[in-house]
Amino acid sequence: MARTAAGRRPAAKPRRRSAADRRRQVVAAARRIVLREGFEALTMRRVAALAGVSAAALYLYFPDRLSLMAAVADDLFEGLLAAMRAAVARAEGDPDPRARLHAVMTAYLDWGLTHPDEYRVIFMTPITGVAGHQPGEPGVPAAPTGQATFAALQAEVARLIALGVFRPAEPQVVAEAIWAAGHGLVSLLITKPGFPWSPRDRLIGTLADALCRGFSAG
Amino acid sequence: MARTAAGRRPAAKPRRRSAADRRRQVVAAARRIVLREGFEALTMRRVAALAGVSAAALYLYFPDRLSLMAAVADDLFEGLLAAMRAAVARAEGDPDPRARLHAVMTAYLDWGLTHPDEYRVIFMTPITGVAGHQPGEPGVPAAPTGQATFAALQAEVARLIALGVFRPAEPQVVAEAIWAAGHGLVSLLITKPGFPWSPRDRLIGTLADALCRGFSAG
DNA sequence: CGTTCAGATGAACGACGTTCATATACCGGC
DNA sequence: GCCGGTATATGAACGTCGTTCATCTGAACG
Structure with missing residues (x-):
C-alpha cells in the first residue's frame, strides 16, 4: 500500500509497459539494492519494495529468487x-x-x-x-x-x-x-x-x- | 515433539559430559549433516535435532551460526x-x-x-x-x-x-x-x-x- | 453495458536465525 | 538429609526469509 499512486497502474497507457519493461524495472531496482545496501540486502521483499511492487509480483517475471539473481548478474x-x-x-x-x-x-x-x-x-x-x-x-x-x-x-x-x-x-x-x-x-x-x-x-x-x-x- | 522420548533429557548422567564434549558432539552432528544432506541442510535447527538438543542450546556453545560453521570447517x-x-x-x-x-x-x-x-x-x-x-x-x-x-x-x-x-x-x-x-x-x-x-x-x-x-x- | 481475463495483491505457510523467561538438574553449605 | 544458588537446557516467541494462492481489479472486447 506504500506508493501505489505511482506504481499500481500507470493509468494512461497501461499496457504500453510490456512485461519485458517490467522485468527490466525490477532488475534495475535489484541492482540499486546491491549497489547501495550490499549483497545481503538483495531480498525478494526488498527488491519488490524498491520497485514499487508487491513481493508476489516478482514471481510473474521470475520463477524464483535464483533466476532474478541471474538477471541481476x-x-x-x-x-x-x-x-x-x-x-x-x-x-x-x-x-x-x-x-x-x-x-x-x-x-x-x-x-x-x-x-x-x-x-x-x-x-x-x-x-x-x-x-x-x-x-x-x-x-x-x-x-x-x-x-x-x-x-x-x-x-x-x-x-x-x-x-x-x-x-x-x-x-x-x-x-x-x-x-x-x-x-x-x-x-x-x-x-x-x-x-x-x-x-x-x-x-x-x-x-x-x-x-x-x-x-x-x- | 518428534523423538522427545530419547532426546528431551538424558535423565541419568546429564552433566558428566563437559561443555567441551558437548561442543564436539554438536560439531560432529553438524559434520554428519553436511556429509549426508549437503551444504544447504546445515541449519541450526537441523544440527540441534540431530545432536539431540534444542536449537537454543546451540547458543550456549557458539555465539552464532557463523561460529558454528567455523568450528565445522x-x-x-x-x-x-x-x-x-x-x-x-x-x-x-x-x-x-x-x-x-x-x-x-x-x-x-x-x-x-x-x-x-x-x-x-x-x-x-x-x-x-x-x-x-x-x-x-x-x-x-x-x-x-x-x-x-x-x-x-x-x-x-x-x-x-x-x-x-x-x-x-x-x-x-x-x-x-x-x-x-x-x-x-x-x-x-x-x-x-x-x-x-x-x-x-x-x-x-x-x-x-x-x-x-x-x-x-x- | 457485460463479460472475460491477465496482472497484481494481501495474507498465509513453513523454515530460518536468534532471544528470552522459564524450568530443571546438579552442587556446595547447613 | 535438606536447601538454596547456579549453570544448563528448554519451549515459545519475534522478525525475516522465499514462495504460494485465493481473491480482487481494471483494462479490452463484443
Missing part, C-alpha cells in the same frame, strides 16, 4: 565488461603483446576487489542442490553479457597463441584456467578477509606474472 | 589435510621436486571436486558485512587445522625455492597465489556447473603445469 556484468574493455583500450599501443593480457587480468582483479558485493552476485552465488547437479544442464540460464566477457578473454588468449607468444594450446582451456586463477584470488580475498594476506598489489602481480610466464612459449 | 579441514598429506607421501620418492608440489595441488583440487559440500563450508561460506569489513580483523577466528594445511603448502614452496627449482621469491606470496588459483578452479566448477567447461582433467593439468612453469627458475 547479467546486468552487473556490464560494469565488469566495461572495465576490462577500458583496460584493453588503454594498453592498445603497447608493443608487448603480453601487456594486453596483463591489462585484462588486472582489470578483472581490480574490478572484483573494488566491487565485492557485485562480484558476489555474479560469481559467488551458490547453486542449489550442488550434490545432485548434472554438469552441462545449467540450473540457471547463462548470462549473455557474461559469455561476452569470457569470449573477450578467450580471444585475447587465442591471439597470443597465434602470435607464438603463448605456447600452442586450446585457447578455451587456457582462458578457463586464467579466469579460474583470477577468480580464486578475488573470491578468497572477499570470503576470507581475516587471513593474513600479503599485500594485494604483490599478490596480483605475482599471480599475473606467473600465469603469463607459465603459458608463454620457450 | 575446522573439523572438515582434517579430511582435506589428510588427502594432501597422503598425496605428498605417495610422491615422496619422486626424483623431480616439482612432482611434490604437483601432487599437493592435484590432491587439493581432487578433494574439493569430490567433496563439494564440505568445500563450500570450508572455503565458500560468505562473511557477513563484506562491505564494511576490515582486513586483518577476522570476523571469525581462523581454524587451526586450516592454518596447518596452508603451512604445508607454504613449506613445500619454500623447499622448492631453497632448492633453486623455483625462482627466488617470498614463499608466503607464492603459496597464496597457488592456493588462490586452485581455489578458483574448484569454486568456479562448483558454483557454475552450467558453464561449458573443458574436461576437468585437462583443466587441472593445464593450471597446475602453468603455475609450476610460471614459478620455476630459468
Whole structure:
C-alpha cells in the first residue's frame, strides 16, 4: 500500500509497459539494492519494495529468487565488461603483446576487489542442490553479457597463441584456467578477509606474472 | 515433539559430559549433516535435532551460526589435510621436486571436486558485512587445522625455492597465489556447473603445469 | 453495458536465525 | 538429609526469509 499512486497502474497507457519493461524495472531496482545496501540486502521483499511492487509480483517475471539473481548478474556484468574493455583500450599501443593480457587480468582483479558485493552476485552465488547437479544442464540460464566477457578473454588468449607468444594450446582451456586463477584470488580475498594476506598489489602481480610466464612459449 | 522420548533429557548422567564434549558432539552432528544432506541442510535447527538438543542450546556453545560453521570447517579441514598429506607421501620418492608440489595441488583440487559440500563450508561460506569489513580483523577466528594445511603448502614452496627449482621469491606470496588459483578452479566448477567447461582433467593439468612453469627458475 | 481475463495483491505457510523467561538438574553449605 | 544458588537446557516467541494462492481489479472486447 506504500506508493501505489505511482506504481499500481500507470493509468494512461497501461499496457504500453510490456512485461519485458517490467522485468527490466525490477532488475534495475535489484541492482540499486546491491549497489547501495550490499549483497545481503538483495531480498525478494526488498527488491519488490524498491520497485514499487508487491513481493508476489516478482514471481510473474521470475520463477524464483535464483533466476532474478541471474538477471541481476547479467546486468552487473556490464560494469565488469566495461572495465576490462577500458583496460584493453588503454594498453592498445603497447608493443608487448603480453601487456594486453596483463591489462585484462588486472582489470578483472581490480574490478572484483573494488566491487565485492557485485562480484558476489555474479560469481559467488551458490547453486542449489550442488550434490545432485548434472554438469552441462545449467540450473540457471547463462548470462549473455557474461559469455561476452569470457569470449573477450578467450580471444585475447587465442591471439597470443597465434602470435607464438603463448605456447600452442586450446585457447578455451587456457582462458578457463586464467579466469579460474583470477577468480580464486578475488573470491578468497572477499570470503576470507581475516587471513593474513600479503599485500594485494604483490599478490596480483605475482599471480599475473606467473600465469603469463607459465603459458608463454620457450 | 518428534523423538522427545530419547532426546528431551538424558535423565541419568546429564552433566558428566563437559561443555567441551558437548561442543564436539554438536560439531560432529553438524559434520554428519553436511556429509549426508549437503551444504544447504546445515541449519541450526537441523544440527540441534540431530545432536539431540534444542536449537537454543546451540547458543550456549557458539555465539552464532557463523561460529558454528567455523568450528565445522575446522573439523572438515582434517579430511582435506589428510588427502594432501597422503598425496605428498605417495610422491615422496619422486626424483623431480616439482612432482611434490604437483601432487599437493592435484590432491587439493581432487578433494574439493569430490567433496563439494564440505568445500563450500570450508572455503565458500560468505562473511557477513563484506562491505564494511576490515582486513586483518577476522570476523571469525581462523581454524587451526586450516592454518596447518596452508603451512604445508607454504613449506613445500619454500623447499622448492631453497632448492633453486623455483625462482627466488617470498614463499608466503607464492603459496597464496597457488592456493588462490586452485581455489578458483574448484569454486568456479562448483558454483557454475552450467558453464561449458573443458574436461576437468585437462583443466587441472593445464593450471597446475602453468603455475609450476610460471614459478620455476630459468 | 457485460463479460472475460491477465496482472497484481494481501495474507498465509513453513523454515530460518536468534532471544528470552522459564524450568530443571546438579552442587556446595547447613 | 535438606536447601538454596547456579549453570544448563528448554519451549515459545519475534522478525525475516522465499514462495504460494485465493481473491480482487481494471483494462479490452463484443
